[in-house]
Amino acid sequence: MRAAVLTEFGAPLTVREVPDPEPRGGEVLVEVLAACVLPYAAEVFSGAREYPLVPPVIPGTGAVGRIARLGPDATRLRVGDLVWCDPTVRSRDDALTPDIALQGWSARGDNGAKLARHLHDGAFAALMRVPTENVHPLPAEAGEDPARWAALTVHGVPYGGLLAGGLAAGETLLVSGATGNFGSSAIAVAFAMGAGRVVAPGRDKDTLALLAERFGPRLRPVVLTGDEEADRTAMTAAAEGPVDLVIDLLSPSAPSTVTRAAAMTVREFGRVVLMGGVGMLGGADLALPYPWIMRNSITVRGQWMLPRTANPGLVRLFATGAVDLAAERVRAFALDEVNEAIAHAQAHGGPFDRTILMPGA
Structure with missing residues (x-):
């Protein structure tokens, strides 16, 4: 061959x-x-x-x-x-x-x-x-x-993360790395799974506008400035309510401060799923405050790919048109x-x- x-x-x-x-x-x-x-x-x-x-x-x-x-x-x-x-x-x-x-x-x-x-x-x-x-x-x-x-290769990654995070219908999701190949896929999959709204932070205004045009008012774009505290405040405001789940899909070149700013928008008893590559090529590791995790009962977990049993559900998202392949x-x-x-x-x-x-x- x-x-x-x-x-x-x-x-x-x-x-x-x-x-x-x-x-x-x-x-x-x-x-x-x-x-x-x-x-x-x-x-x-x-x-x-x-x-x-x-x-x-x-x-x-x-x-x-x-x-x-x-x-x-x-x-x-x-x-x-x-x-x-x-x-x-x-x-x-x-x-x-x-x-x-x-x-x-x-x-x-x-x-x-x-x-x-x-x-x-x-x-x-x-x-x-x-x-x-x-x-x-x-x-x-x-x-x-x-x-x-x-x-399916791309969409399967965030699908595994959203299942791991227990995304439920009507919940608010924040996608860290939303303007990338995997992050934008996470938005499409999340809406197919019933997310109420999705907060999409990123630096590229044109890409954020493209996402907003495709997904409508339930997509809440946020232009990042690089100021960790200001960005966290802006993301929280864009949600217009509690952020139930954060999924991080940032590339290895992204600084850990961007992941931390996104993760710390999650509500009390909220969930954070880490799937990106931050720290893989060096740089500062992710440091989440112990008291914040403990006192707010935050669940933080990693997820690599998706379980085998999730594949039929992933295929159904495509087959039913819940994820629009025409786009x-x-x-x-x-x-x-x-x-x-x-x-x-x-x-x-x-x-x-x-x-x-x-x-x-």
Whole structure:
């Protein structure tokens, strides 16, 4: 098969013939139709983010595809089925605290790296070997525009965080990092889940105006100044009532003060979910005041990706139109154009911009 291979960090990906993957017990073989190229992919492939990929490797996280071959443990799936491939792979030998890897992308700890070595290659290829439990059926209409449905990769991240935070219908959510690719997705998913209003802080006035135009008066934009106290006051005022939940999706380049200003808008008994990359590239760590957390009974938790059982709900948000895929700005690239796709994703990382690689095109 043909695949895009990262031969070394800092080098362009190379498209070449590689052996077809051979699925083992508990795995399926998927023909990849469309895979999302994340806006920070160039930082991963350059080595700037120091992700634990081991070249040579076929990268790529998550895909829309069709089942090409099944293992003996699959009882509902059929060859030819249209599916979503969740990249969040979990070890099977510890149900309580499984090790985790993102197939073709990243891993957590030494045991996660061991898992990543087994499922070494990702979605930038004609075929991909995937654990059976990571394959989820899609409705027929997804086959008409798989590039648009590949945005599941992005929307799944905030969906996992909003589920972890227990977002309830009618609640007010504050999205820290709202003008980014993942943050803007969090807004769309939150409204689909029934959020009453969403506070959207950011520095880019034009992007905030774009978000306000799309989502209407329930979206409350706030222009950040960099003054932590002033920004917290402005965000609190924009909510026009208690902030029930804060989700942080800021990139590693953001200062921790921005996350703290957003987190401390949450009400008594409120919840804060951390999903971004603040501190990953150095800089000050997040420091939340112990007395504030304790006396206000604040829940602060981290969340990486989404649980496996959440995937059917994520697919339903797309299938029912609760998340409007028509608003996505999709640019698709053939496999031979993978390096152009990576550059395009880096330059177009704003709200609802999707860069998609289509290996079979």
